[in-house]
Amino acid sequence: MSSLSTLAEEQSHLSVIYGRLDELRAQVRDRLAEARRRGGGTPEARSQRDAAVHAHADRLARYDAVEHGLCFGRLDMRDGERLHIGRIGIHDTDRPLLLDWRAPAARPFYVATAVTPHGVTLRRHIRTRGRAVVELDDEILDLDAAATAGDRTLTGEAALLSALTAGRTGRMRDIVETIQAEQDRVIRAEPGGVLVVQGGPGTGKTAVALHRAAYLLYTYREQLSARGVLIVGPNATFLRYISQVLPSLAETGVLLATPGDLYPGITARRSEPAPVAEIKGRAVMVEFLAAAVRDRQRVPAEPWEIDVDGHPLRLTAADCEPSRDRARASGLRHNAARPIFVTGVLDVLAAQVADRIGADPFWDDPLGADDALATPNLLDESDRADIRADLAANPVVRAAIDELWPQLTPAGLLTDLYAARTALARAARTGATPLLTAAECELLHRAPGGGWSPADVPLLDEAAELLGEDDRAARAAAARERARRLAYAQGVLDITAGSKSYELEDDDEAAIPNIADVMEADMLAERLAEREVRSAAERAATDREWVFGHVIVDEAQELSPMAWRLLMRRCPSRSMTLVGDLAQTGALGAPSSWSQVLSPYVAERWRLAELTVSYRTPAEIMEYTRRLLSTADPAIVPPQPVRSAGVEPWEATGALSELVARVTYEIDALGDGRLAVIAPAGRQAALAAALPALTTGPSPDLEDRAVLLTVAQAKGLEFDTVVVVDPERVRTGSPRGANDLYVALTRPTRRLGVFTLLPD
Numbered sequence: 001m002s003s004l005s006t007l008a009e010e011q012s013h014l015s016v017i018y019g020r021l022d023e024l025r026a027q028v029r030d031r032l033a034e035a036r037r038r039g040g041g042t043p044e045a046r047s048q049r050d051a052a053v054h055a056h057a058d059r060l061a062r063y064d065a066v067e068h069g070l071c072f073g074r075l076d077m078r079d080g081e082r083l084h085i086g087r088i089g090i091h092d093t094d095r096p097l098l099l100d101w102r103a104p105a106a107r108p109f110y111v112a113t114a115v116t117p118h119g120v121t122l123r124r125h126i127r128t129r130g131r132a133v134v135e136l137d138d139e140i141l142d143l144d145a146a147a148t149a150g151d152r153t154l155t156g157e158a159a160l161l162s163a164l165t166a167g168r169t170g171r172m173r174d175i176v177e178t179i180q181a182e183q184d185r186v187i188r189a190e191p192g193g194v195l196v197v198q199g200g201p202g203t204g205k206t207a208v209a210l211h212r213a214a215y216l217l218y219t220y221r222e223q224l225s226a227r228g229v230l231i232v233g234p235n236a237t238f239l240r241y242i243s244q245v246l247p248s249l250a251e252t253g254v255l256l257a258t259p260g261d262l263y264p265g266i267t268a269r270r271s272e273p274a275p276v277a278e279i280k281g282r283a284v285m286v287e288f289l290a291a292a293v294r295d296r297q298r299v300p301a302e303p304w305e306i307d308v309d310g311h312p313l314r315l316t317a318a319d320c321e322p323s324r325d326r327a328r329a330s331g332l333r334h335n336a337a338r339p340i341f342v343t344g345v346l347d348v349l350a351a352q353v354a355d356r357i358g359a360d361p362f363w364d365d366p367l368g369a370d371d372a373l374a375t376p377n378l379l380d381e382s383d384r385a386d387i388r389a390d391l392a393a394n395p396v397v398r399a400a401i402d403e404l405w406p407q408l409t410p411a412g413l414l415t416d417l418y419a420a421r422t423a424l425a426r427a428a429r430t431g432a433t434p435l436l437t438a439a440e441c442e443l444l445h446r447a448p449g450g451g452w453s454p455a456d457v458p459l460l461d462e463a464a465e466l467l468g469e470d471d472r473a474a475r476a477a478a479a480r481e482r483a484r485r486l487a488y489a490q491g492v493l494d495i496t497a498g499s500k501s502y503e504l505e506d507d508d509e510a511a512i513p514n515i516a517d518v519m520e521a522d523m524l525a526e527r528l529a530e531r532e533v534r535s536a537a538e539r540a541a542t543d544r545e546w547v548f549g550h551v552i553v554d555e556a557q558e559l560s561p562m563a564w565r566l567l568m569r570r571c572p573s574r575s576m577t578l579v580g581d582l583a584q585t586g587a588l589g590a591p592s593s594w595s596q597v598l599s600p601y602v603a604e605r606w607r608l609a610e611l612t613v614s615y616r617t618p619a620e621i622m623e624y625t626r627r628l629l630s631t632a633d634p635a636i637v638p639p640q641p642v643r644s645a646g647v648e649p650w651e652a653t654g655a656l657s658e659l660v661a662r663v664t665y666e667i668d669a670l671g672d673g674r675l676a677v678i679a680p681a682g683r684q685a686a687l688a689a690a691l692p693a694l695t696t697g698p699s700p701d702l703e704d705r706a707v708l709l710t711v712a713q714a715k716g717l718e719f720d721t722v723v724v725v726d727p728e729r730v731r732t733g734s735p736r737g738a739n740d741l742y743v744a745l746t747r748p749t750r751r752l753g754v755f756t757l758l759p760d
């Protein structure tokens with residue numbers, strides 16, 4: 001219980017902080033209004049104004065986002081200093097009022113213990129409601145405390161337990177007030193290289209991944225804001241579930257995407273059977289697609305006769321092969337190499353035309369008049385060029401060339417390939433051993449149309465790499481834009497050089513070098529580009545070749561080898577954080593080790609961090625899960641629970657009507673919380689019909705009180721109460737069914753029911 005005077009003291013400091021926040025907000029609001037009023041004028045002025053409006057609006061949104069829980073902690077240091085910790089840093093004119101939780105000085109708040117106090121004598125958790133302090137929770141970190149308490153593993157235990165036992169809302173919350181030491185180490189790890197975070201269900205992997213994004217953006221803002229941070233999650237429902245966390249930490253410049261979103265212009269929502277997705281995800285698809293592209297670089301199997309303006313021209317394999325070899329040997333991608341092939345074929349055809357129309361029948365002086373030209377053909381080089389140009393424009397010739405070496409788009413290539421059994425079979429038979437069996441090719445076969453599946457996306461991306469996009473228009477536009485920026489930057493430098501030092505009055509400013517002294521025009525142009533109105537995340541979402549500053553992958557165990565190739569292309573620096581749990585994957589063909597995933601890209605140069613404590617699942621449910629799965633898969637070792645809920649899981653077997661009654665009871669007992677029924681795909685329709693209170697569908701709204709999900713949909717989510725239907729069917733339903741059951745059983749934060757349906 002906090003004394004009234006202590007509460008009052010904290011309240012008065014908190015009021016000062018909020019007062020300052022209000023001032024800052026008012027200042028930004030004024031600047032925003034002023035920027036909006038500014039006239040457009042030249043394109044430069046307009047773009048400057050838009051950038052200013054964007055920057056001010058963004059800052060205002062950040063201030064609004066931190067209104068709740070602005071300040072949540074205090075550290076008293078041995079040297080007498082007192083630091084308040086909060087969501088952002090706030091300064092008064094002469095002193096810091098609030099320290100950003102990501103600042104190095106705030107770190108002891110998360111890692112100090114009685115044995116290793118990091119100079120801290122008191123750590124205080126401050127609970128607020130609105131702008132009022134409602135409770136304080138103090139930990140004294142001195143040697144006496146160390147002697148009596150030992151080195152406790154949990155920091156801020158009361159605040160932590162209160163966060164963990166609060167009802168769920170269908171949206172993930174940030175954990176900034178109660179980050180634990182093992183989590184803090186991951187959040188603040190260096191950004192370079194690949195960091196793998198392995199941990200069982202509920203160990204906070206997702207929370208840590210999101211807080212790490214916020215930490216990296218804060219600490220390395222210069223490097224990261226221009227290139228952006230990408231966070232990849234398994235599906236749209238999951239992204240919605242986590243979507244509030246970064247905004248609540250005042251970070252907005254992050255692109256959240258599923259693997260199916262990573263090919264701009266395509267929304268991959270087509271569903272397809274797991275075995276089909278598994279084939280598409282195999283590494284062998286790289287060769288398969290390369291073979292499919294080569295298969296589109298043809299020569300006539302039989303000599304072709306092409307009718308050009310009533311005259312026949314012949315095209316044989318021998319005519320075309322040298323051009324094809326030359327085009328392939330150029331090392332250019334399919335579309336870029338096409339002109340080499342086209343030129344070669346046109347030369348062959350032009351020679352035939354020239355032979356016909358330019359041949360001089362008397363060139364060798366058959367009549368002995370000694371007046372022959374002594375050249376067999378009357379046409380010169382320019383005549384031949386005209387013939388080539390005519391042929392190039394001739395629709396019949398163009399159609400023939402298109403047949404042999406077509407200009408291809410990734411979508412066109414894949415559509416044609418899936419649609420033609422013969423093309424699938426030819427691509428599969430490349431090399432000594434077939435890449436796919438006939439049955440696997442049959443699984444890939446499908447008619448054109450119907451949209452793309454998430455597993456198609458890495459294949460489209462691979463195809464784009466093989467084909468080379470025709471990006472001439474985009475490159476020309478980019479060059480024009482750069483020239484514009486350069487001219488503008490030069491103008492800025494001329495003006496600043498002209499005004500050099502005249503306006504500088506106070507000494508501090510005089511010490512700042514003039515912009516023209518430190519920056520060339522092209523550097524400044526780059527800077528201006530970075531401050532484009534659209535954020536890096538927004539621009540990245542529309543650019544397939546965008547390279548991110550850092551990539552974070554959640555549920556990383558689910559990604560296929562082809563998806564990894566795509567992601568690695570988006571992050572050549574390999575500055576990545578991958579979080580996941582190999583024991584939770586239900587994907588066919590999933591990796592058995594992180595080494596297997598990463599060795600093609602970074603060999604053994606990656607770091608592993610492990611999270612060992614489960615914050616979500618109470619001890620009773622963890623113990624039940626351990627018992628149920630110990631024989632099914634002894635490799636599954638659930639993490640250590642941090643608390644018990646005092647409620648044992650229930651088990652029942654019965655008819656559908658009994659299940660309905662039990663689920664209805666659980667919904668009634670929920671209070672403010674959320675419930676999920678997790679059932680095998682084959683049971684979904686019957687359960688949806690029998691339980692209309694459950695929200696169903698491919699992407700159900702998790703803010704609804706009760707939802708019906710498959711295991712795949714439930715991955716990464718959590719609910720106060722979970723009822724798992726037909727556990728045995730889940731376990732035996734797929735080769736990795738034990739993993740699926742593990743996922744399902746570890747979703748609840750309070751109550752678990754396990755129900756086996758009897759046949760009707």
Ligand SMILES: Nc1ncnc2c1ncn2[C@@H]1O[C@H](COP(=O)(O)OP(=O)(O)OP(=O)(O)O)[C@@H](O)[C@H]1O
Nearest residue numbers: 175178179180201202203204205206207615616716
């Ligand atoms: N330090 C913490 N303070 C408060 N809550 C925490 C903390 N760490 C984790 N949690 C909570 O525990 C729950 C599980 O976290 P999270 O979803 O990140 O786990 P996970 O390891 O990603 O789980 P899964 O593997 O099942 O997807 C969340 O509600 C999260 O907010």
